[in-house]
Amino acid sequence: MIELKGLTKRYGNLVAVDNLNLMIPKGEIFGFIGPNGAGKTTTINIIGGILAPTSGSVMICGINMESYPEKAKRKIGFIPERPYLYEKLTGMEFLKFIADLYGVDEDVFLIKSREKLEMFLLSDWSDDLIESYSHGMKQRLVMAAALVHDPEVIIVDEPMVGLDPLAIKMVKNLFRSLAKQGVTIFMSTHTLKVAEDICNRIGIIHKGLLIASGTPEDLKRNVNETDADLEQVFIRLTEE
Amino acid sequence: MKDVITLLTPRICSFKAKGFSKNNTGGLYKLLLFGTIGLLFWGGIFAVSLHVLSYFKEIAELGDILACKLLSMVLLTFFFLLVFSSILTSLSKLYLSRDLPLVHSMPVPSYKVFIARWIESTADSSWMVIVYTLPVFISYGIVYQTGPFFYFNVVMTLLSLSIIASGISALLVITAVNFLPASRIRNICIFIGLCFFLVLFFTFRFLRPERLVDPEAFATVLVYLKTLKTPAPPYLPSTWAFDSMKALLYGNLTEGMFQVALSWSFAGLMVFMVIIIAEAVYFKGLSKTRTVQARLFNYRAPNSLFLKSLSRPVRAFAVKEIKTFFRDQTQWSQLFLVAALIVIYIYNFNVLPLEKAPIKTVYLQNLLSFLNMGLAGFVLTAVAARFAYPAVSTEKEAFWLVKSAPIPLKNYLWIKFIIYYLPLLILTEILIVATNILLKVSPFMMGLSIINIFFMVPGVVSMGIGLGAAYPDFKSENPAQTVTSFGGLLFMMVCAGYIGAVIIIEAGPVYNLFMAGIKETGLSAFMWIWIIGSFAIAFIINILAIVLPMKFGEKKLSRLLI
Numbered sequence: 030m031i032e033l034k035g036l037t038k039r040y041g042n043l044v045a046v047d048n049l050n051l052m053i054p055k056g057e058i059f060g061f062i063g064p065n066g067a068g069k070t071t072t073i074n075i076i077g078g079i080l081a082p083t084s085g086s087v088m089i090c091g092i093n094m095e096s097y098p099e100k101a102k103r104k105i106g107f108i109p110e111r112p113y114l115y116e117k118l119t120g121m122e123f124l125k126f127i128a129d130l131y132g133v134d135e136d137v138f139l140i141k142s143r144e145k146l147e148m149f150l151l152s153d154w155s156d157d158l159i160e161s162y163s164h165g166m167k168q169r170l171v172m173a174a175a176l177v178h179d180p181e182v183i184i185v186d187e188p189m190v191g192l193d194p195l196a197i198k199m200v201k202n203l204f205r206s207l208a209k210q211g212v213t214i215f216m217s218t219h220t221l222k223v224a225e226d227i228c229n230r231i232g233i234i235h236k237g238l239l240i241a242s243g244t245p246e247d248l249k250r251n252v253n254e255t256d257a258d259l260e261q262v263f264i265r266l267t268e269e
Numbered sequence: 270m271k272d273v274i275t276l277l278t279p280r281i282c283s284f285k286a287k288g289f290s291k292n293n294t295g296g297l298y299k300l301l302l303f304g305t306i307g308l309l310f311w312g313g314i315f316a317v318s319l320h321v322l323s324y325f326k327e328i329a330e331l332g333d334i335l336a337c338k339l340l341s342m343v344l345l346t347f348f349f350l351l352v353f354s355s356i357l358t359s360l361s362k363l364y365l366s367r368d369l370p371l372v373h374s375m376p377v378p379s380y381k382v383f384i385a386r387w388i389e390s391t392a393d394s395s396w397m398v399i400v401y402t403l404p405v406f407i408s409y410g411i412v413y414q415t416g417p418f419f420y421f422n423v424v425m426t427l428l429s430l431s432i433i434a435s436g437i438s439a440l441l442v443i444t445a446v447n448f449l450p451a452s453r454i455r456n457i458c459i460f461i462g463l464c465f466f467l468v469l470f471f472t473f474r475f476l477r478p479e480r481l482v483d484p485e486a487f488a489t490v491l492v493y494l495k496t497l498k499t500p501a502p503p504y505l506p507s508t509w510a511f512d513s514m515k516a517l518l519y520g521n522l523t524e525g526m527f528q529v530a531l532s533w534s535f536a537g538l539m540v541f542m543v544i545i546i547a548e549a550v551y552f553k554g555l556s557k558t559r560t561v562q563a564r565l566f567n568y569r570a571p572n573s574l575f576l577k578s579l580s581r582p583v584r585a586f587a588v589k590e591i592k593t594f595f596r597d598q599t600q601w602s603q604l605f606l607v608a609a610l611i612v613i614y615i616y617n618f619n620v621l622p623l624e625k626a627p628i629k630t631v632y633l634q635n636l637l638s639f640l641n642m643g644l645a646g647f648v649l650t651a652v653a654a655r656f657a658y659p660a661v662s663t664e665k666e667a668f669w670l671v672k673s674a675p676i677p678l679k680n681y682l683w684i685k686f687i688i689y690y691l692p693l694l695i696l697t698e699i700l701i702v703a704t705n706i707l708l709k710v711s712p713f714m715m716g717l718s719i720i721n722i723f724f725m726v727p728g729v730v731s732m733g734i735g736l737g738a739a740y741p742d743f744k745s746e747n748p749a750q751t752v753t754s755f756g757g758l759l760f761m762m763v764c765a766g767y768i769g770a771v772i773i774i775e776a777g778p779v780y781n782l783f784m785a786g787i788k789e790t791g792l793s794a795f796m797w798i799w800i801i802g803s804f805a806i807a808f809i810i811n812i813l814a815i816v817l818p819m820k821f822g823e824k825k826l827s828r829l830l831i
Contacts, residue, residue: 040830079672080830102675109673113666115589117596122588129585130674158596 030055030213031076031182036085038071038237045071047237049085053215053230055181058208060228061217064267068237069217070110073186076215077107090181103131106175110186112167116160120151120170123159124177131178138177145173148203150196164191172200183207183214189223201227225259235267272377276385279368299755306758315404322412340409341511347402348430348507351395355438358394362386363439363551364446364558373555380548387439387543394438395431402427409518419517422529426510429532433506436539443547446554506532582676586684593663603655603749611700614648618704631711635783638710639776641701642721646768649697649729650761654752657689657733658760661826662741662748679823686727686734686819694726713786717779724807725771728814729764735818736760739825767814771807778803 036049046068053059063069074080076087078098087094089101114123121142128138146152149169159167168191175183183204189197204214204227218224224231225245232242241251245262249255252265325332325339363386372382406423409415502508513528576584618641661682664671671681701718710718740756742748751757778800785792792800 077673079669081827099675099677102673105673107669107673109669111666113669115593115667115670117593118589122592126585126589127670129581129588130676132581 030057030088030090031059031215032086032088033072033076034086034088036072036075036087037083038068038075038080039083044237046075046082046234049234049237049239051232051239051242053213055213056208056211057229058204058214058216058227060224060231061215061234062219062221062224062231062263063217063234067234067267069234070186072234073109073184073215073217077105077109077184078102079107103178104181106178106180106183108171108175108183108185108188110190112164112171112191114159114167114170117158119156119158120146120162120173121155123170124174127174128177133178141177141179142173145176148199149173165193165196168192169196181212183212183216185214185216187218188216189218189220197223221259221263231259233263233266241266272381273385273388276372276377276382277388280389302755302758311401311404314401315408318405318408319411322408326412336409336412337515340514341507343402343405344430344507344511344514345505347398347427348434348505348510350398351431351434352438354394354398355390355435356442359387359390359435359439359442360446362390362393363442364555369555373552378548379552379555380544383547383551384544387435387547390439391431391435394435399427399431406514409514413518415518415520418522418525419514422513422517422525425529426513426532429529429536430506430510432536433532433539436536436543439543440539440546443551443554446558447550506535509535582674582680583684583687586681587688590660590663590685590688607652607696610648610652611696614700615703615707618707631787634708635710635714638705638708638714638718639772639779641704641708642718642725643768643772645697645700645704645722646725646729646772647765648700649693649726650764650768652696653689653693653729653733653764654757654761655749657685657693657730658737658757659748659751660685660689660734661738661822662743662745662751664741665743665745665748668741668743678827679819682734682738682819682823682826686730689734690727690730693730694723697722697726711783711786713783721771721775724811725768728767728811731815732760732764732767732818735820735822736763738822739818741826741829763818767810771810774803774807774810 031051031053033049033051036046037044038046049072051059061069061072071080075082076089076094078087078094078101081095087101090104092101092104094101115126118126124142124145125138128142133141143152146155149172151166151169151173154162154166159170162170168188172188175185188200188204192200201223204216208214208229216224216228228245230242230244231248233240233248241248243251245259246255248259248262248266249257252262254261254265257265321339322336325336328335363383366386373379403423406427407420410419410423413419509528509532513525513532516522516524516528576587579587618637661668671678674681698719701722702715705715705718736756736759737751740751740754740759742751742754745751752760781792781796782800
């Protein structure tokens with residue numbers, strides 16, 4: 030599970046994230062949506078331990094990220110928006126690199142890596158250098174790498190960018206199945222349909238502030254439009 | 270023409286934003302620092318040129334021949350430097366830049382994109398060569414007391430030569446890209462250039478120019494001077510430039526103007542030809558570069574017992590680093606350079622004429638051995654600047670993997686340290702032991718050198734990793750070039766200070782110990798206190814050099830926003 034308490038991040042005078050409080054229980058898929066520059070990626074980076082907050086705390090499965098960053102990161106599978114990878118490694122070598130960093134058992138890795146490569150339709154390219162992969166293939170490889178150590182929490186920034194419809198469907202099913210197994214998923218996205226389809230709860234961030242949070246139905250009730258779709262709700266809540 | 274100017278605008282705007290922004294005080298300091306260094310270098314070239322030419326001028330008859338030969342050689346070198354530099358720059362600008370898809374998606378004919386890029390490439394590849402050869406030509410003007418037209422002619426000649434060189438390079442590149450992928454051409458060019466440089470350097474070094482000061486070899490020099498009068502090939506653009514400048518040096522205005530006009534007419538022809546050919550084949554070549562290249566060699570994973578014995582995170586980074594290094598063909602040329610550096614370094618010691626020196630050989634051998642520790646330290650700094658300093662920047666934009674990985678940044682930096690420490694230690698110890706064997710030094714000096722280097726290598730590597738972490742450049746296409754940045758310069762300066770300090774602190778005690786050994790006399794208690802104190806201070810400096818840069822790098826890197 031993920032717990033954010035009073036999370037704030039300032040860049041000089043700009044408040045990118047303002048006193049964010051959230052509690053995402055085990056097995057929940059939480060969608061984080063907001064306009065460009067609202068503070069989504071900053072929040073994701075802080076939860077992933079890539080960025081330090083100005084104030085506030087992040088707890089991952091009860092572990093404080095600031096006090097025990099390595100222990101907390103071990104629980105996380107991090108998937109960034111842009112899949113920058115080591116271009117001179119092959120797909121399989123990259124998975125091995127990640128497995129070594131996370132201390133995955135060698136025998137388990139052999140099974141897991143094949144399983145994940147197959148799941149993300151990368152088996153045929155596993156021995157090719159990453160530099161020859163397309164954007165979508167790189168995105169799928171990052172996802173495979175994030176799952177290779179069986180994380181309890183998945184932090185994912187724009188998961189569907191660059192994926193083809195088949196891969197999007199597969200990722201949606203995968204997230205649902207992982208959540209059923211007790212994995213907590215924190216996902217930022219611009220694809221409101223995806224958020225509506227798979228998220229148990231959705232949070233809307235605007236100018237660094239969490240302006241609404243709840244199930245899609247809760248959000249619709251918030252704007253007094255039970256028949257509206259998430260896009261209409263989003264526009265109503267974020268328009269000036 | 271309006272389209273071409275518009276296409277050049279982003280470059281001009283980014284240059285303005287970079288250099289003249291009001292809030293850019295850090296940039297101003299860097300500009301000031303680099304400007305001062307550049308100015309000193311420029312002044313140095315000017316002083317040396319003026320001195321050499323004045324010296325030549327004093328030698329009757331022979332002096333003018335030498336000055337002309339030098340001018341011809343400078344212009345020839347200038348021209349080929351421009352051609353080579355233009356090939357690399359135009360390859361990047363025309364075929365490899367990241368913004369090319371954006372530029373080509375705009376409603377502008379591809380030949381106009383080509384022209385804009387070619388103008389950029391010509392300016393980028395030639396400005397530095399022109400700026401740093403100008404002091405040589407100004408020196409000619411001063412020594413030969415020419416009029417102002419000579420200087421105007423110099424500028425015109427250099428500009429025409431730059432356009433010709435850039436035109437030839439562009440023609441070579443746009444033709445070659447249709448047969449080979451652009452990224453591979455760049456690697457091949459760098460490789461060929463390096464080989465060319467090494468062959469030239471080896472040839473020059475093995476000719477042993479130091480023998481020219483030996484009177485017994487003077488007859489050979491006279492024979493050599495005969496060849497100086499051989500005229501340069503008339504079809505080379507550098508020959509027209511030479512003829513033009515030479516004519517004006519001797520006051521022949523008509524001949525000078527004719528030759529510079531010849532050079533400009535060819536430059537005009539080149540511009541015309543390049544644009545015509547580019548219009549026909551540039552876009553086709555560009556489309557070819559957008560396809561994926563095949564692997565040159567199928568490099569397999571290193572699977573040694575040593576790597577297996579490492580802990581998992583260390584092994585992960587070590588294997589990644591080794592594979593990335595050997596699969597990146599641009600890195601290979603660096604290995605050749607290091608190998609050449611070792612050979613030349615050791616060879617220099619092999620040919621030292623110690624027996625001819627007026628100082629006692631045993632004393633000289635050991636003095637050289639002591640100074641050699643400093644020299645080896647500087648060689649180590651140069652190699653570390655190329656390998657250890659960019660080690661963090663080589664993660665490029667994949668650095669998020671390190672930040673999100675369950676290992677502390679401190680451990681990550683120490684892993685990098687270990688990866689580079691071992692090979693650099695072996696390299697430097699080889700250098701020091703091999704040169705000491707050639708110098709036939711005493712066992713005391715041999716032991717001292719080995720121990721000293723053993724403690725200095727971690728200091729230099731730590732500075733490389735630490736300062737490289739403090740001033741990383743994850744966006745650089747070639748992280749090896751980060752050494753030319755502010756952090757790289759700081760690394761060089763700190764290393765020079767560190768090596769110098771250790772050598773100076775140890776100089777006195779080592780001298781006393783060595784002399785006591787030669788004279789077979791004892792040392793006073795004061796001497797022993799001095800010796801122990803000095804070595805203790807040197808040891809403390811070494812420890813600080815290992816610990817402080819790593820802490821500094823870790824602190825700065827952890828605050829970095831990615």
